[in-house]
Amino acid sequence: AQSVSQHNHHVILSEAASLELGCNYSYGGTVNLFWYVQYPGQHLQLLLKYFSGDPLVKGIKGFEAEFIKSKFSFNLRKPSVQWSDTAEYFCAVNGADKLIFGTGTRLQVFP
Amino acid sequence: DADVTQTPRNRITKTGKRIMLECSQTKGHDRMYWYRQDPGLGLRLIYYSFDVKDINKGEISDGYSVSRQAQAKFSLSLESAIPNQTALYFCATSDLGSGSWNEQFFGPGTRLTVL
Numbered sequence: 001a002q003s004v005s006q007h008n009h010h011v012i013l014s015e016a017a018s019l020e021l022g023c024n025y026s027y028g029g030t031v032n033l034f035w036y037v038q039y040p041g042q043h044l045q046l047l048l049k050y051f052s053g054d055p056l057v058k059g060i061k062g063f064e065a066e067f068i069k070s071k072f073s074f075n076l077r078k079p080s081v082q083w084s085d086t087a088e089y090f091c092a093v094n095g096a097d098k099l100i101f102g103t104g105t106r107l108q109v110f111p
Numbered sequence: 112d113a114d115v116t117q118t119p120r121n122r123i124t125k126t127g128k129r130i131m132l133e134c135s136q137t138k139g140h141d142r143m144y145w146y147r148q149d150p151g152l153g154l155r156l157i158y159y160s161f162d163v164k165d166i167n168k169g170e171i172s173d174g175y176s177v178s179r180q181a182q183a184k185f186s187l188s189l190e191s192a193i194p195n196q197t198a199l200y201f202c203a204t205s206d207l208g209s210g211s212w213n214e215q216f217f218g219p220g221t222r223l224t225v226l
């Protein structure tokens with residue numbers, strides 16, 4: 001069955017710390033991978049996406065993610081977080097014309 | 112200039128009442144989706160529609176029904192609301208033909224509370 005696992009449920013960081021959020025997926029076909037962000041009280045917005053080509057994908061607001069096919073992973077990274085990055089982050093993978101979402105990681109950044 | 116709108120944004124209702132949540136989009140996308148979001152569970156797909164004549168159940172369709180009135184409109188109904196349907200509901204759209212396969216665009220959400 002298709003699935004997405006986000007192992008970090010709640011991450012707390014200080015400003016300027018580095019961030020890495022894990023995402024592992026299970027899907028037998030060609031994958032398209034996404035990271036969405038949900039700021040407090042807002043709807044989901046696309047951070048970045050991978051369809052093909054360079055496995056290192058750069059998104060908005062300094063985020064990047066690396067697709068490692070052998071590890072079925074698509075981890076999200078940011079070298080230096082800001083207070084404004086406080087949000088919930090969702091990894092998603094395409095599956096038979098639908099998106100399958102992970103359960104999300106809540107990130108809290110303290111000044 | 113919201114491309115995907117949802118009404119109402121907040122709703123409190125009582126057990127047994129019929130509720131309709133509406134979604135409209137101006138993106139011209141063929142595909143529309145309804146999700147619910149619960150803390151710790153992420154987003155779960157309720158129903159999706161690839162065009163006006165195509166409706167499909169998602170992973171948690173029990174207790175819900177949908178209507179695709181037009182390409183731009185996709186409504187979600189709770190025929191007889193129950194408390195465990197209290198959640199945040201999102202509508203989303205996508206366009207297969209855009210080259211951004213399965214990238215979805217979300218509405219602002221409807222917070223539904225069933226007492």
